[in-house]
Amino acid sequence: MTTIGFVGLGVMGSPMAANLVAAGHAVTGYDVSAERLDRLADAGGKAAGDVAGAVAGADVVITMLPDSPQVEEVAAEILRHAGPGLLYLDMSTISPSTSRRVAEQAAARGVRALDAPVSGGERGAVDGTLSIMVGGAGGDFEAALPVLRALGTTIVHVGPPGAGQTVKAANQLVVGGIYGLVAEAIVLLEGSGVDPVAGLDVLAGGLAGSRVLDLKRHSMIRREFAPGFRIDLHHKDMGIAVAAAREAGVALPLTGQVAQLVAAARAQGHGSLDHSALLKVIERLNG
Missing domain, CATH: 3.40.50.720 (NAD(P)-binding Rossmann-like Domain)
Structure with missing residues (x-):
């Protein structure tokens, strides 16, 4: 003990x-x-x-x-x-x-x-x-x-x-990017008249599979965004990732885009929602 x-x-x-x-x-x-x-x-x-x-x-x-x-x-x-x-x-x-x-x-x-x-x-x-x-x-x-x-x-x-925090920054930029892409996949499927449940079930079993798809695809399709992990916190974490990239002297262009999507979700009043609420930002972009 x-x-x-x-x-x-x-x-x-x-x-x-x-x-x-x-x-x-x-x-x-x-x-x-x-x-x-x-x-x-x-x-x-x-x-x-x-x-x-x-x-x-x-x-x-x-x-x-x-x-x-x-x-x-x-x-x-x-x-x-x-x-x-x-x-x-x-x-x-x-x-x-x-x-x-x-x-x-x-x-x-x-x-x-x-x-x-x-x-x-x-x-x-x-x-x-x-x-x-x-x-x-x-x-x-x-x-x-x-x-x-x-x-x-x-x-x-x-x-x-400090290495643990650097790896965590890498984790958060990957997770944020996957949420953004899953959100875009849902909008593409629904906009094309394809059942998003069936579509994401197939994706989850293939090379596109991920823990995000395993745990969050159904709740995202149902637009259930109870945290989980709040947008506010992911916004903070993306700031850490961007700052770490600057300190290391490396360019992470996709990370910058994901950071802006997360910032947009927060600016739109979704800071208290789960980070899967990036879907709301992509939906808003599409009217």
Whole structure:
């Protein structure tokens, strides 16, 4: 059993913390929402009154937060209260440069830090089947594996600090692009008088098959866009991908187009909907 502090009990963090409890770990969580803290307590965890309370006595601390500013703020609080040797896993999706900066600050305090963003959405968080891409020292990755195995099924050490976030940026640009193309496929099929259910069922069984088609084709056809993963968050992630490309000095033209589609969805008031709501943007383009 590992003693784990968990900060950030939202759509992803809440089921992840519950899975850690179910795996036999002692989990103390903190969130600004009292309702989310109650949910952790109902799952068998403990609620802390602040970040310091979640860190106290922990062998491992996990953060699952919305963006870089929140991670930097909470990481600073964690490091203020951390003892030497603490293993800190940030599983948020943030900029690679932020992860590298946090890792440097952690090392100065004797804390082992990993960036370990995830893919798989809410369903993967609930089922414990997330893909986890980890940046940091190899020995720290090995130390984190017993905890990570309670959360995911594909867990890969991808490089030094920040590398996990770079891989996550690549993941998000691919996912966004696939959603955009699936949306266009639906509009093409319907505009041509072809049954989109039959059409996408065929696509899902061929080379065009993907997890997006497997999980979302029917809900997209029914225009059901309850999140899931919100457009607002994917907009943030596409910004990370574009910024990472600029930092690396590479051109990603399709990524730029997808980023603009996601930005259009947000501008049209769809920020709280699932990212499959890119279909609404393509429909609007077509009148």
